[in-house]
Amino acid sequence: MAQNYYQKEIETMSREDMKALQSEKLVKQVKHVYENVPYYRSLMDEKGIKPEDIKGIDDLHKLPFLTKADLRDAYPYGLLAKPLEDCVRIHSTSGTTGRRVVAFYTQNDVDLWEDCCARAIVATGGSKKDVCQVAYGYGLFTGGFGLNGGSHKVGCLTLPMSSGNTERQIQFMMDLNATILCCTPSYAAYIGESLKEQGYKPEDIPLKAGIFGAEPWTEEMRKGIEATLGIKAYDIYGLTETTGPGVSFECSEQTGMHVNEDHFFAEIIDPDTGEVLPEGSKGELVFTSLDKEAFPLLRYRTRDICVLSRKKCSCGRTLIKMAKPMGRTDDMLIIRGVNVFPSQIETVLLKEGYEPNYQIVVDRVNNNDTFDVNVEMTAEQFTDKLGDVLKMEKALANAMKIMLGINPAVHLLPPKSIARSEGKAVRVIDKRKLI
Amino acid sequence: MSIKQLTVFVQNSKGTLVRVTDTLAKNNVNLRALSIAETEELGILRLIVNDNQTAEKVLADQGYLIKVIDVVGVKIGDAPGKLTEALEVLDKADINVEYLYAFMTRTEKHAYVVLRVENNDEAERVLENAGFHLITASDVDKL
Numbered sequence: 001m002a003q004n005y006y007q008k009e010i011e012t013m014s015r016e017d018m019k020a021l022q023s024e025k026l027v028k029q030v031k032h033v034y035e036n037v038p039y040y041r042s043l044m045d046e047k048g049i050k051p052e053d054i055k056g057i058d059d060l061h062k063l064p065f066l067t068k069a070d071l072r073d074a075y076p077y078g079l080l081a082k083p084l085e086d087c088v089r090i091h092s093t094s095g096t097t098g099r100r101v102v103a104f105y106t107q108n109d110v111d112l113w114e115d116c117c118a119r120a121i122v123a124t125g126g127s128k129k130d131v132c133q134v135a136y137g138y139g140l141f142t143g144g145f146g147l148n149g150g151s152h153k154v155g156c157l158t159l160p161m162s163s164g165n166t167e168r169q170i171q172f173m174m175d176l177n178a179t180i181l182c183c184t185p186s187y188a189a190y191i192g193e194s195l196k197e198q199g200y201k202p203e204d205i206p207l208k209a210g211i212f213g214a215e216p217w218t219e220e221m222r223k224g225i226e227a228t229l230g231i232k233a234y235d236i237y238g239l240t241e242t243t244g245p246g247v248s249f250e251c252s253e254q255t256g257m258h259v260n261e262d263h264f265f266a267e268i269i270d271p272d273t274g275e276v277l278p279e280g281s282k283g284e285l286v287f288t289s290l291d292k293e294a295f296p297l298l299r300y301r302t303r304d305i306c307v308l309s310r311k312k313c314s315c316g317r318t319l320i321k322m323a324k325p326m327g328r329t330d331d332m333l334i335i336r337g338v339n340v341f342p343s344q345i346e347t348v349l350l351k352e353g354y355e356p357n358y359q360i361v362v363d364r365v366n367n368n369d370t371f372d373v374n375v376e377m378t379a380e381q382f383t384d385k386l387g388d389v390l391k392m393e394k395a396l397a398n399a400m401k402i403m404l405g406i407n408p409a410v411h412l413l414p415p416k417s418i419a420r421s422e423g424k425a426v427r428v429i430d431k432r433k434l435i
Numbered sequence: 436m437s438i439k440q441l442t443v444f445v446q447n448s449k450g451t452l453v454r455v456t457d458t459l460a461k462n463n464v465n466l467r468a469l470s471i472a473e474t475e476e477l478g479i480l481r482l483i484v485n486d487n488q489t490a491e492k493v494l495a496d497q498g499y500l501i502k503v504i505d506v507v508g509v510k511i512g513d514a515p516g517k518l519t520e521a522l523e524v525l526d527k528a529d530i531n532v533e534y535l536y537a538f539m540t541r542t543e544k545h546a547y548v549v550l551r552v553e554n555n556d557e558a559e560r561v562l563e564n565a566g567f568h569l570i571t572a573s574d575v576d577k578l
Binding site: 377379382383384385386387389390411412413414415416417 | 440442444445446472473474476477479481498499500502504533534551
């Protein structure tokens with residue numbers, strides 16, 4: 001396949017030139033955060049690091065790490081590096097204690113993010129001749145707006161469908177000849193199944209490529225989606241903390257995701273010692289924003305376990321590649337594209353007057369995540385009326401939906417019915433086989 | 436006047452019910468009536484027994500979640516339309532029935548209905564005024 005690039009000079013830049021570019025950007029970025037973010041200044045001062053100590057990308061390891069806990073401590077403005085009047089947008093993820101992570105964007109930040117998404121679209125063969133159907137959610141979630149922006153930059157006709165309403169998705173897809181679909185892999189699989197049920201064969205479907213991310217998926221799932229929709233399915237990675245989707249993207253080789261390393265420098269560290277590991281080692285993925293102005297995270301620990309590779313890619317891109325994340329160093333679950341921490345469930349239970357005796361059961365049925373929360377009832381809460389029990393289950397599910405953004409099925413159970421091993425209850429049962 | 440109902444919360448799974456009834460049998464508790472409300476995951480057992488104290492103790496010892504509540508027991512004739520008559524009395528008095536279950540004995544020409552209502556005293560008053568015979572705890576023992 002003939003290769004097209006959105007920003008060829010960057011995407012195929014030599015290693016030496018890229019390193020020089022990264023070094024130049026890092027020096028400037030460290031100075032920017034040190035001068036404008038008191039939180040960073042104190043972190044660096046604590047470690048005895050001055051901006052002058054950072055002379056290039058090889059000095060990055062001297063800087064302190066930033067974690068999700070820092071983001072929560074600094075909520076909402078503590079890590080803001082630009083005056084609010086220079087910011088044009090926020091996006092947000094759900095947070096573990098009810099506090100969300102809010103990321104700010106200047107117009108330049110939005111532009112570079114959209115460039116990253118444009119690179120991803122072009123890497124799948126996309127051009128201004130394409131009709132790009134964006135079926136990620138639009139809103140605080142970064143998926144919809146990110147791919148929407150990338151699609152505009154490429155010049156595709158953009159269908160800002162947002163998620164849900166599958167019937168309408170299919171109608172627009174078929175009537176307007178959508179050629180690229182962007183959504184979560186599970187939603188792509190669902191759309192595929194719905195098309196199949198309606199009697200559409202892969203060759204009847206105008207799509208040629210899909211860009212799917214925001215949740216873990218397997219090679220097996222990729223093959224399934226490619227077969228039902230008659231497309232090539234590409235992975236995309238990102239997180240709100242760094243920018244959103246497009247931090248890395250897959251090319252025609254489909255063997256890992258090229259990191260847009262001119263904007264986001266990737267490191268792999270030992271999660272226990274914090275030591276930087278050599279290329280090819282498995283460890284925790286850490287990102288440094290080299291260009292972002294409003295919310296420039298330096299050495300942000302993603303908690304994703306991953307491997308980086310500089311092996312030459314047949315697509316011609318020289319950007320470093322990351323494998324699909326292989327797990328987490330914390331207990332975060334990704335359910336239907338949404339980040340869920342067990343501690344969030346616990347917070348809701350305590351707030352609603354329940355004991356924190358619960359179990360989360362996640363499975364994938366017909367390519368869709370199921371999300372069940374079993375909760376032990378206390379003697380005071382028990383009622384002889386079934387209707388009351390069902391009402392309590394519903395109220396609890398609603399409270400969890402408000403906290404998490406997705407709806408679990410809540411099941412109230414008698415005390416001590418959740419199995420405990422060595423006295424400690426197993427909090428999460430993830431039956432999905434994703435790796 | 437009202438009678439006691441033992442309410443037991445259980446998971447809806449194989450063998451649950453037999454574990455409850457077996458515990459009661461081994462402790463010489465005799466069941467007078469039993470009703471179950473269930474969903475796919477859970478069950479609520481409602482029991483009328485001859486010995487509440489023992490039943491509550493032995494089930495609680497096994498870790499069951501139990502609640503003892505007062506319910507209204509009423510005797511009705513064993514003929515078509517008799518239940519309707521009793522329900523109409525409650526309906527006219529604007530008393531909502533949450534749930535009910537009925538049982539019969541072999542010796543008497545009567546059926547017994549256990550009623551779960553919000554206001555036991557009021558339900559008992561209107562039923563008695565309409566000529567219904569209510570069941571007491573000692574009636575339950577004799578059944």
